[in-house]
Amino acid sequence: MEATIPSTGESAQVATEPEQPKVKISIQNVYKIFGKNPEKARELLEQGMDKDEILDGTGQVVGVADASFDVHEGETVVVMGLSGSGKSTLIRCVNRLIEPTFGKIYIDDQDITELSIDDLRALRREKFGMVFQSFALFPHKTVVENASYGLEIQGVDRETRFQKAEEALALVGLKGWGAYYPENLSGGMKQRVGLARALAVEPDVLLMDEAFSALDPLIRTDMQDELLSLETQVQKTILFITHDLDEALKMGDRIVLMKDGGIEQIGTAEEILTQPATEYVAKFVANVDVTKVLTAEDVMKKPQPVAFVKDGPRTALRKMREAGLSGIFVVKQSNWELLGHVTAERAVEAAKKADKWLDEITSRDECATVPPDEPVRNIFPLVAENNNPVAVMDEQHRLRGIVVRGSVLAALAEREGGDTQ
Amino acid sequence: MMGDIIPRIPLAGWIDAFLNWLTGAIAGVTRAIAALMRVGIGRLEDGLLWPPEWVIVILIGLLGWRFGGRKVALGSALGMVFIWNLGLWEPTMSTIALVVLATLIAMLLGLPIGILGGLYETIYQILRPILDFMQTMPAFVYLIPAIPFFGLGAVSALFSTVIFSIPPVIRLTSLGIRQIDRELIEASDAFGSTTMQKLIKVQIPLAKPTIMAGVNQTIMLALSMVVIAAMIGAGGLGGEVWRAIQRLRPGQGFEAGIAVVVVAMILDRITQKIGAASKAV
């Protein structure tokens, strides 16, 4: 039982080194320039001209400019940016629906820009599933025929492919809809068919171009949750495009933020929110409700000092006095298991009574505890409620940190500062 | 006036010379084609005339029913009975035979050309002005070059009818394929379709309604041309009109003309419905 609990930072170093996740997709200095003179456009880009200037000056349209990043096996990377920033172009370079003008793209260490058309076709069959913004379902095919299209192309016999397609449809909650035509389906259902079509071929990599943006908010949330739960069932590497920052924060292990074809920043949601690399990024994320994204871990302070049970009330009092605290957390010295909280008031009384140990005056429910991944939003009320700090406790009941009113505000203020610079 | 300054370009002379050369050069081929076509036309005409009239009436009614429903079925059958009643059965069958053959040949040639135009931008750019040119040319100009190759008669009529009626099927086939939503093509590509798989499983089925609209237009053009082709001895309903004009018998001319209209309506309703029906499939 104990062994299955995810290890914390400290014990991770002791445990056997976790294997570095394999790089699944490696995008290296990829450019896509629409026009007859891409060399010129690249030169100008390198000289620091921007997309509009190049369009005015040379008539070349910069689709993607010098994009580089890796996607690891099992990771979901979200590509974000305003309309025209090159998201679709970039994702289409990955399976060469659009030929990159310059640069290399590796899938499993294989340079796909070098592949012949036949090898490319084989690679597309073998590794990729794609989901499109406007569903791109074939209107002349039934739902199950649509879902089995990839298998049909691979020459899988009708019975097998229909069976697999039905399984994929069941996975997205469309059991029993196989015989209908897409026109009989609602937008959300069509999108599920699109997802089933991609899943039916059991791809390593899912490419999703604004797959959910045509959906109304309720269905959209449903689909997001569904994809997230699918992801835990079937490990997939996902490249996911969205316009929507909230969606990006929810879906992405990491976020790639694009502007005018270039990449402004790559990082986790927290990194993008709390340490925007450029002013543009800061502006882009300005409207996000950080409290939804930041977690206890992001805002907690080191729990110092703490009292150990064998510290008498006097030692505890001294520790409090030195740190200027009116209370202190009590832990087991051996493993920092959280035992409770002691106020200075009670410590003084215990000292008068000449108690030897702290356990008599340690309260277990004086302070709220939260797990490390608790959103800050939920911690606010706890902090506001009582003046005692909130303990951040991991699954092994060890004290990882504390959240006081100040630290939440400080984390927010830090970000506000980033906005207005 | 102009001839005083710049010598007149002898365009007519050049075209004549070219046609003369061409007729000589491919005489063997044209004769073979002519023979083949003559047999084809003859067989089809005979085939249509062989059963009793009411069998054809019922067959056409059934076709109408199959593709257009009760109303089209009834209208088509009544139309045929009307023609039968006017005593224009034989020329009507000969006209229908020519139209059917011309349409089949036009489709046989036009569909592949149209598909190529739909798939390849360059071919489309080459085709477009040619098709524009062909469609603005007055219909009976097409009769002229047919005669030196095939002589007077049904074969020349068939030949010029095919040429005249082929543009819509080519144009609309190309258009139908080009119009397909880009994401659908991307979807097909993204799963690793070959060019052939994409064409057969996605592009042609999706373009089918547009292609059928082209076929419908081709049939209508073929009918109008077959009537005009009476001038070079095509016979049929056009021949009846032509004869009535020469003999100054407006009544007979109108009768034949009305029969043409009836045939046109029947062909149009039935083939239009084929196009619409294929949308749902």
Ligand SMILES: Nc1ncnc2c1ncn2[C@@H]1O[C@H](COP(=O)(O)OP(=O)(O)OP(=O)(O)O)[C@@H](O)[C@H]1O
């Ligand atoms: N085939 C093309 N020819 C010329 N320019 C193109 C072509 N496709 C895309 N572009 C240009 O490339 C740039 C990036 O387009 P892209 O579609 O990748 O943007 P996007 O980020 O996906 O936008 P959106 O959010 O609107 O989908 C745009 O300026 C666009 O005009």
Ligand SMILES: [Mg+2]
């Ligand atoms: Mg896009």
